[in-house]
Amino acid sequence: NAGVTQTPKFQVLKTGQSMTLQCAQDMNHEYMSWYRQDPGMGLRLIHYSVGAGITDQGEVPNGYNVSRSTTEDFPLRLLSAAPSQTSVYFCASSYGGGAGYTFGSGTRLTVV
Amino acid sequence: RKEVEQDPGPFNVPEGATVAFNCTYSNSASQSFFWYRQDCRKEPKLLMSVYSSGNEDGRFTAQLNRASQYISLLIRDSKLSDSATYLCVVNQAGTALIFGKGTTLSVSS
Numbered sequence: 445n446a447g448v449t450q451t452p453k454f455q456v457l458k459t460g461q462s463m464t465l466q467c468a469q470d471m472n473h474e475y476m477s478w479y480r481q482d483p484g485m486g487l488r489l490i491h492y493s494v495g496a497g498i499t500d501q502g503e504v505p506n507g508y509n510v511s512r513s514t515t516e517d518f519p520l521r522l523l524s525a526a527p528s529q530t531s532v533y534f535c536a537s538s539y540g541g542g543a544g545y546t547f548g549s550g551t552r553l554t555v556v
Numbered sequence: 557r558k559e560v561e562q563d564p565g566p567f568n569v570p571e572g573a574t575v576a577f578n579c580t581y582s583n584s585a586s587q588s589f590f591w592y593r594q595d596c597r598k599e600p601k602l603l604m605s606v607y608s609s610g611n612e613d614g615r616f617t618a619q620l621n622r623a624s625q626y627i628s629l630l631i632r633d634s635k636l637s638d639s640a641t642y643l644c645v646v647n648q649a650g651t652a653l654i655f656g657k658g659t660t661l662s663v664s665s
């Protein structure tokens with residue numbers, strides 16, 4: 445039981461490049477979400493999903509796309525990276541219904 | 557106004573002290589409430605859920621006041637290992653967690 449697995453752990457991108465941050469969970473959780481964490485800003489919700497095929501925007505969705513084709517996977521796509529997207533990204537999952545979330549160990553992204 | 561507000565601290569306390577953190581939330585539709593702990597450069601980890609009846613887990617006591625939209629966390633007999641950032645978190649049905657910015661605790665010997 446691996447929990448929530450995020451890859452890569454570290455990434456450096458050039459402005460304008462695209463990439464996908466991977467998130468996978470093996471707990472059969474319906475709810476998954478992506479957050480970014482910046483100094484002094486706390487964790488801010490980017491996108492979330494309440495089940496396969498269902499996604500919605502959070503507080504800071506601009507510049508990011510998501511899809512949820514399976515229960516296990518919830519990738520986050522950066523279409524054209526910008527320096528403002530330099531951050532630590534966390535993926536989390538939950539059974540829902542008031543249960544707490546389990547977080548992955550994060551991806552540290554730098555855009556130069 | 558941010559949905560979840562916390563005193564950022566830092567709180568600097570000696571070992572053995574009792575420390576209390578407070579949090580307010582703005583959305584009355586919030587249904588679930590939590591305290592998470594985050595160590596430096598690590599992922600947040602669930603410390604405890606918070607219920608209106610109050611709940612206790614060892615040295616930690618959490619309380620929710622729905623009428624005042626207020627959440628608290630009390631840590632008794634602080635240990636060096638309690639040094640971390642404590643995150644107040646709320647959840648509305650069918651959405652995702654909304655985090656406060658966190659309160660930093662530093663326990664010294």
